[in-house]
Amino acid sequence: MGLAYRADVDGLRALAIVPVVLFHVHLSAFSGGYVGVDIFFVISGYLITAILYRDMKAGRFSLLDFYDRRIRRIFPALFVVLAATTAAALFLMVPSDLLLYARSLRATTLFFSNIYFSKNINYFQPEADSNPLLHTWSLAVEEQFYIVFPFILFALIRWVRPSLLRPAILALIAASLAYAEIRLSRNPIESFFSLPTRAWELLLGSALALGLVPRVSPRQGAALSLAGLGLIVFAIVLYDRHTRFPGLAALAPCLGAAFILHGGASGANGIVQRVLSSAVPVYFGRISYSLYLWHWPALVLAAYWLERRLSPAEGLMVAALSVGLASLSLFYVEAPFRKPRQAGASPWTPVWAGGAAMALVVAFAVTAIVRDGRFWPMSDFAREADAQARATDPFMSWCSASLSGPMRLSAKPQCIAGKQVGSEGAAQASGAFDVLLWGDSHASALMAGLAEAAAQADATIRLVMLPSCPPLSEVVPLNESVKGLERQCPAFNQAVLDLIAQNRPKVVIMAGRWSPWTSLPRGFAMRDAQDRYLSVDEARAEFVRGLTRSVDRVTGLGIPVVLVGQVPEFGFSPPTCITRAEFSGTDIARCLTQDREKALSALAYANAVLMDIAKANPRVTAVLLSERFCGPSTCDASAGGDLLYRDPNHLSMVGSRSAAVAINLGAALRAAGSAQQASGPAQQPALR
Secondary structure: OOOOHHHHHHHHHHHHHHHHHHHHOOHHHOOHHHHHHHHHHHHHHHHHHHHHHHHHHHOOOHHHHHHHHHHHHHHHHHHHHHHHHHHHHHHHHOOHHHHHHHHHHHHHHHHHHHHHHHOOOOOOOOHHHHHHHHHHHHHHHHHHHHHHHHHHHHHHHHHOOHHHHHHHHHHHHHHHHHHHHHHHHHHHHHEEEEEEEHHHHHHHHHHHHHOOOOOOHHHHHHHHHHHHHHHHHHHHHHHHOOOOOHHHHHHHHHHHHHHHHHHHOOOOOOOHHHHHOHHHHHHHHHHHHHHEEEEEHHHHHHHHOOOOOHHHHHHHHHHHHHHHHHHHHHHHHHHHHHOOOOOOOOOOOHHHHHHHHHHHHHHHHHHHHHOOOOOOOOOOOHHHHHHHHOOOOHHHHHEEEOOOOOOOOOOHHHHHHEEEHHHHHHOOOOOOOOEEEEEEEEHHHHHHHHHHHHHHHHOOEEEEOOOOOOOOOOOEEEEOOOHHHHHHHHHHHHHHHHHHHOOOOOOEEEEEHHHHHHHOOOEEEOOOOOEEEOOOOHHHHHHHHHHHHHHHHOOOOOOOOOOEOOOOOOOOOOOHHHHHHHHHHHOHHHEEEEEHHHHHHOOHHHHHHHHHHHHOOOOOOEEEOOOHHHHOEEEEEEEEEOOEEOOOOEEEHHHHHHHHHHHOHHHHHHHHHHHHHHHHOOOOOOOO
């Protein structure tokens, strides 16, 4: 016999799924909607533990029966969605993206996608929006939990005195929560995805199901449920991508869900129970699992097809389509397979069927990986473009400063390059160097070309970089996709200035993606010393002050500075655009150029500031890369048949070499040497 049905639990599921969907649609009012997953964890722990405990106490627990129910509950809808998503991916995705999809598909099918994503994706960064299976991390956490938990619970019931059950479960909850908070400080990505840091949320529901929390009266239950609703709404509305999460911050939505579950179990019939038990919430609760499965791939693939981020209105339309798909899934996929096994039917049938489905999907994923994502013919040019789309900047992983923990500038030997300086000198990036390249990921993209230029000039160059952190002294930038930036960026820039004062390089090159900090597009912001968010005009003034402070600190030491203007940005990734254009049979030419006036409008303010600073300070030279990559009417993504970009705004290796020609490191070093010999300031020549 099953557990007594509670309509308010289905309503609570609706309170979990709707915020998740609206968060993924990017509605600002639901900035903390991701906490819906935590609510699901508590509900799952409550319901599954109740079934396990009932069967174990009655002496009729069967591990085979338990997994039979899990397979019937999870597999049918999941594999229908995986099949549909994979078919769409084959039709839409270019090889580089299909390869990444295949890797995540394999991880999803084998229920370790949380581990896979923890090593490859930050849930709150923009690239997370491009993986159709990202949401399956929570399914992996649940299934991993239910592989281990039945054995733990059985051992506690069988061999531990009943009086010790409560302290044992509470100890597990406390240990998992403490570990989550510790890992959040040391590795926030792992903390978000990992089972040990999420187990306490499921165990919180388990504690309720095991009767470890004292019962309350219906009146108290109604009040408790109201408090729980308040905690959940608090998290949904006030949390955002910058909230330190999970850890202690997850207590609000998890306790909120627990309060509602416990309050409803008391027989309460307060406003919360009445609302959650009404028709609409109950219906959304019933389709919540299928809606969770369908909505995210639909949103990601729609954006992929349009080659841009969906607007909120478009996202809502896709979400509405997902509701329809979820409804069909409930009635034609979930419900038929949830029916109890008929008398005499083999309990192994679902296991074999589930195993066969997993094997088929894994076989396809492995085939796609072996084929490097290539299932359709490609021209040589498209192959080159696809290779560029796959390319990553090795200096990003080698040389990035830490975004978590104490500020540390990378001292890896790969971060210093140029002339041969001997094994000991080459192995210590913290040693002497001639040129310092300082900035964000755009600076990192310049390193390959400048390293070759440094070798030709018989000099050494060191890269110090932090993603999304421009070399603006005492400025507090925020990027919603980079947690901790506002804390670490000012510390990073100060550490670089200290490094310059200590090592006294011959030349300092400052480079960055300047445009976000002079226009503050969606996702970017600046704060002042009083934690007040700045307007665009205020941010521009702060940009000038911050860059001037950085320049003055360096030139005050007698060290010349080269300010590098940002490369023009494309509204799309040229390599990916080329591959997609070939797939769709459209004109590839649209991927290779953009209107000069439109492209430079985003760079105009920063370019003017760089030129003004150079005019005012004889030790400063400004190099505008927009003049290198733009002609009289267009800005180009290719030259001589070679691609200059690897994504919308980062240069390829060929592009880095082209930029190095414009920067002319040899001339900068010669001018620095002449100025030093003259023992006074010298106006540097134009480095183009």
